Amino acid sequence: MAIQWEESLRLGVSVIDLQHEEIFSQFDKLSEALQAGKGSEEVTGLLTYLNDYATTHFSDEDEIMLRYKYNGIVEQREHHALFKENIAKLSELLSGSEPTKEIAFKIDATLIRYFINHVNKLDKKMVEFIKPLMAQE
Ligand SMILES: [Fe+2]
Ligand SMILES: [Fe+2]
Secondary structure (H helix, E strand, O other): OOOOOOHHHOOOOHHHHHHHHHHHHHHHHHHHHHHOOOOHHHHHHHHHHHHHHHHHHHHHHHHHHHHOOOOOHHHHHHHHHHHHHHHHHHHHHHHOOOOOHHHHHHHHHHHHHHHHHHHHHHHHHHHHHHHHHHHOO
């Protein structure tokens, strides 16, 4: 199943939206690689790229939250750290095994669904807080 960015995920701060879209296109590549039966080396490579990109995205969000003194920063940081931990765990699993159905399931649940949920709840809440402050500048 192709992973597609949905307009309903657009939050209205373009730097954040563009990065989310890019993360979605990486999810799509990951899910295609799994469906095509690609090996662990290729899947791990995609996870490494995702990890690097997510690191940049999370640090950009962190900077925005600090700038606007967002009070939900601790929760955001916890979620971001967990996402990265999940990538690390999956990379570790893939170092000892070719991608199994179980690994594909974990990628779906702990990365893709996790991220969609994060954007819909925590990032949405954060943007609702910062948008009026940005408009005052
Ligand atoms: Fe985000
Ligand atoms: Fe976030």
